[in-house]
Amino acid sequence: MANNLVRKFGDPVLRERCEPVTVFDGDLKRFAERMFSILKSANGVGLAAPQAGDTRRLFIIDLSGQDFDSEPIVFVNPVIEKVEGEQQGEEGCLSFPGLYLDVKRPEKVTVSFQDLDGKSHRIEATGLAARAILHENDHLDGILFIDHISAYDREMLAGRLKKLKVG
Numbered sequence: 001m002a003n004n005l006v007r008k009f010g011d012p013v014l015r016e017r018c019e020p021v022t023v024f025d026g027d028l029k030r031f032a033e034r035m036f037s038i039l040k041s042a043n044g045v046g047l048a049a050p051q052a053g054d055t056r057r058l059f060i061i062d063l064s065g066q067d068f069d070s071e072p073i074v075f076v077n078p079v080i081e082k083v084e085g086e087q088q089g090e091e092g093c094l095s096f097p098g099l100y101l102d103v104k105r106p107e108k109v110t111v112s113f114q115d116l117d118g119k120s121h122r123i124e125a126t127g128l129a130a131r132a133i134l135h136e137n138d139h140l141d142g143i144l145f146i147d148h149i150s151a152y153d154r155e156m157l158a159g160r161l162k163k164l165k166v167g
């Protein structure tokens with residue numbers, strides 16, 4: 001599966017803090033389309049702008065492969081309003097090919113965001129969708145899933161991370 005369009009661990013853009021989107025124009029829509037095509041070719045469920053080399057505050061989620069009722073969503077300027085509960089589960093990231101980690105996350109999230117036309121929305125998500133939203137939202141602040149594991153576990157992974165790291 002072609003995943004060479006996704007920025008990988010070690011690329012400094014993945015540690016940038018993204019900037020709010022203020023212009024809802026054709027360029028934003030084209031960028032979101034490009035993100036969906038990258039996500040599809042990488043066979044993933046979520047992608048954040050920095051993983052496509054851009055520092056605007058948006059990410060996309062597409063769980064339609066897991067849940068046929070689910071529509072792909074673009075989250076522009078997302079704000080996590082509320083989290084509840086806890087879930088533990090395996091998580092991957094397209095910027096870390098082949099690495100899967102057990103990550104603890106809230107079970108439920110309430111997130112407000114804008115769509116590509118600047119219209120405001122608020123949704124609640126649970127389970128895998130909540131996990132995906134929180135993972136992608138972290139990317140907009142330069143936070144990666146390896147930041148959620150213990151220092152001990154990270155030490156254990158040091159060799160693998162060094163091999164994965166680009167640049």
Ligand code: NI
Pocket residue numbers: 092093094095135136139
């Ligand atoms: Ni990721």
